[in-house]
Amino acid sequence: MSNSVTARRSRSRFPLGGWESSLLVLFVLQVLASSFSIPGFFDSFSSWLGLTENFLPFGIVALGLSVVILTGGIDLSVGSTAGLGAIVMAELWLHLGMPIWIAVMIGVALGALVGLINGLIITRFNTEPLIATLATSFIYRSVGTALAGESPPSGFPDSFNALGQGAIGGLIPYQLILFSILAVLFALLMSRSAYGRKIVMVGYNGDAARYSGLRVGRIVTSAYVISGAMAALAGIVLAAYYSAVRPDMGDILLLTTITTVVLGGISIFGGEGSIGGVVIAVLLLGFLRQGMLIAGFSDMVTTMVTGAILLAAITIRNLLSGRGTGMALLVRRFRNLGRDKLTEATK
């Protein structure tokens, strides 16, 4: 099984697969079309880059969530974890007088810790990730609400707010720099390291991975640790963006990030997809939403479009995927048929 995967990978010389390339073309077309047709979308290069501040926290969560989904799992607690990480960071800063950047690190570490709890519950007790993380999401959310109290902290120092709202030289947002570094790291980790191969292997066929001697439980748990840390980091960036924290601030993250990951070409069943695709999907969805909002479409319409994109992406992926319904089998048969003809022709 893994041989066929790696074989298909190595066949393409271009670093991006067919799905990712199509997304990239869509993204470029969409940005060009929006720039010409929507007044206010591209006023200047810096204002256009500034739009990314409004959606990159979604991207940070999506990177972590991608790893979990690659293992064939799901993390529904990312929203609550984001809120919890941000609240702990803010409370440490406000009530214990801790330097804010140390509080930030503790917040991210806490995200990793709650991710570890998720992972252990899933692997040790053999719980469905969907149920386990749904349950922990309620718990983390409640803890966050209790910690936040009647008047959640706000009004952070400007040096911290810059993480969410500032830009180097007034041009490149700090958020964009942070996201770019993380994106490169994740892409290398998933495509160039043994760890990344193991994650994909576990997601593609857990049993085969186990029989070939991989410590599946440990690998799966590590994915949730990464997802938790990224969610908490995203929550902290949101805290800087709003200069305030709230227990419910992560609620909006979940659905959009799942959409992003699936649109990015990561199979919801695990084992397939690339970080590059997710990064393009973050930008595509983000600029699409910003463009639609600036064009004056209501939040209702943009939310509806997000839902429609999720449906379309899953449907198309299922049709094209080697695994799945009878339709997919049919497509594969046609594809093979075409390939056979091609090989015959080249003979």
Added chain:
Amino acid sequence: MKNMKWAGFLTAALLGLSVTAHAADIDTSKRIRVAMVPKLVGISVFKANQKGAIAAAAKLNIDFLYTGPVTASAQGQVDVFNSLIARRFNVITTTSNNPTELAPALRRAMKQGIKVVSYDSDVAPDARDFFIQNTAYPAFGKALVDSVAKYIKPDAKIAILSSTPDATIQNEWIKALKAYMATAYPKMTIVTTQYGQSSVSQSLTAGLNILQAHPEVTGIIGPDAAALVGAAAAVQKLGLTGKVIVGGCSDPDAIRQYVKAGVIKETPLWDEVKEGELVMYVARLAYNNAIPRNGSFTAGDLGTFKVNDGVIIFSDPLIFNAQNIDNYHF
């Protein structure tokens, strides 16, 4: 006597004249774009604001847009603000989901010369030019207590069912109602304060919990639209109509059946439609730089309003009861 009548008539006529003169005072020569951003779309009280705003916008040469998030999220509102800033609206009016998260986006708007007017639920004071407060907190606290206390024993035990622990307005009202209760009904005690998360079903559950855990409670105050409906539904469900009086505030459409059934005797609110009109007057005048931070101004036939450090109080509480509730539809 006859002279007196004439004098009255004359004064009335003069008053009328002066009002129209004031309405004409507002400079409406330049057409401006004003957006109204509610906490979320699809809520009847906010639609009532919108109805009033549309009527006033037509008179004030305003290009009016009503837009907001689908769920009551601050993030959704910030998205909307960002788009309004990019589209160069002249004035943004909003009622905020929470005071802190919206502030950076609104400050960005103000920096670009956009006037910001908050109404109903305020944002951080440095993130808006003017705030239109529904009613003064002490007056509303009094009305909330009276809506229940008038109908139960002076030493009764009551419960409060609010929205969320950090909801600004509800907390201010609860503070005000406690202060008033301490002086007017010193023997009355609040046995518990519960929260229904602004959701009718969760408020119903919370209401049932209150009634079952505290059978001695004879009054529930729900200073939140969903909480009031949930509490009233809980009382009706347990067959306690008449034994437990429910008061609080909500839009008349949501509570009409409970008022008619006698579960709710009276509830204070304000005229949401007229408030929407005032929001547009303030938006127009703020754009014209024709409102002082401290002082007073006239908003057409709505009358004259005082401004205190940028805060405008819209009206006294308007009490709905079985007799008058059918005159109001929102």
